[in-house]
Amino acid sequence: MALLEVKNLKKVYTTRFTQNQVQALSNVNFSVNKGEYVAIMGESGSGKTTLLNILAALDKPTSGQVLLHGKDITHISEKEIANFRREHLGFVFQDFNLLDNFNNRDNIFLPLVLSKKKYPEMKKRLDPIVKQLGIENILDKFPYEISGGQKQRVAVARAIITNPDLILADEPTGALDSKSTEELLHLFGTINANQQTIVMVTHSTKAASHASRVLFIKDGKIFHEIYKGNKNLDQMYQCISDTLTLLATGGVHHE
Numbered sequence: 001m002a003l004l005e006v007k008n009l010k011k012v013y014t015t016r017f018t019q020n021q022v023q024a025l026s027n028v029n030f031s032v033n034k035g036e037y038v039a040i041m042g043e044s045g046s047g048k049t050t051l052l053n054i055l056a057a058l059d060k061p062t063s064g065q066v067l068l069h070g071k072d073i074t075h076i077s078e079k080e081i082a083n084f085r086r087e088h089l090g091f092v093f094q095d096f097n098l099l100d101n102f103n104n105r106d107n108i109f110l111p112l113v114l115s116k117k118k119y120p121e122m123k124k125r126l127d128p129i130v131k132q133l134g135i136e137n138i139l140d141k142f143p144y145e146i147s148g149g150q151k152q153r154v155a156v157a158r159a160i161i162t163n164p165d166l167i168l169a170d171e172p173t174g175a176l177d178s179k180s181t182e183e184l185l186h187l188f189g190t191i192n193a194n195q196q197t198i199v200m201v202t203h204s205t206k207a208a209s210h211a212s213r214v215l216f217i218k219d220g221k222i223f224h225e226i227y228k229g230n231k232n233l234d235q236m237y238q239c240i241s242d243t244l245t246l247l248a249t250g251g252v253h254h255e
């Protein structure tokens with residue numbers, strides 16, 4: 001069974017002042033298996049953020065279903081939703097979303113503290129992760145004392161420490177320089193090789209070429225998908241670029 005199933009997803013926004021209807025997603029269908037690394041691409045306004053917000057249970061669709069392990073997350077009550085997110089999802093954002101009043105260790109511990117885990121359990125989980133991410137020597141520092149690349153590593157540690165079913169990443173390389181981007185993509189590759197499922201929204205062809213599959217959204221619909229298969233990074237990059245050109249020129253994709 002797929003880990004994540006998105007079925008006939010539709011989202012219509014009603015604008016606040018003019019009451020106009022905007023169809024942000026129409027009939028989106030796809031599924032993600034455990035251990036997959038899926039990138040979602042599309043032009044500005046195509047519906048990526050809307051989709052990610054619904055997958056993150058931050059917003060409700062107008063109709064359709066999002067099943068995680070077969071459970072429809074669009075019907076979780078407001079009371080349960082924070083717990084659900086903490087237990088099942090990990091988040092990595094473009095702007096890191098770390099708390100400046102907490103040192104990096106406590107930022108990483110935060111989801112476990114909120115889940116009322118005991119300190120020995122938290123420490124047991126932290127040790128291998130900080131080693132893997134190479135952030136042992138910055139744990140006592142505060143987010144404002146470290147670089148963007150290091151902040152994103154702390155954010156990744158916070159995302160994976162709960163062993164989430166799914167990591168949702170929103171433009172994770174958007175604020176990073178090229179060296180930190182390389183490091184983060186390498187890191188995502190490593191955690192994905194450990195069977196961590198990742199769904200990442202990105203504008204970066206380079207970032208997307210590391211994924212095992214790329215979904216392209218156009219006008220709120222899935223326009224095309226590319227599987228990495230045996231392609232190397234350069235071939236994947238080229239395939240993605242070609243599809244983006246097709247998208248931008250308004251082309252219709254033919255299988």
Ligand SMILES: Nc1ncnc2c1ncn2[C@@H]1O[C@H](COP(=O)(O)OP(=O)(O)OP(=O)(O)O)[C@@H](O)[C@H]1O
Nearest residue numbers: 013014015022024043044045046047048049050051
């Ligand atoms: N709260 C809202 N109210 C009304 N319309 C909205 C709202 N949020 C998004 N939209 C519209 O829905 C469509 C999809 O927007 P969305 O933010 O999902 O696109 P996106 O692909 O994430 O864009 P970007 O890459 O620029 O972030 C757009 O036409 C946008 O103007």
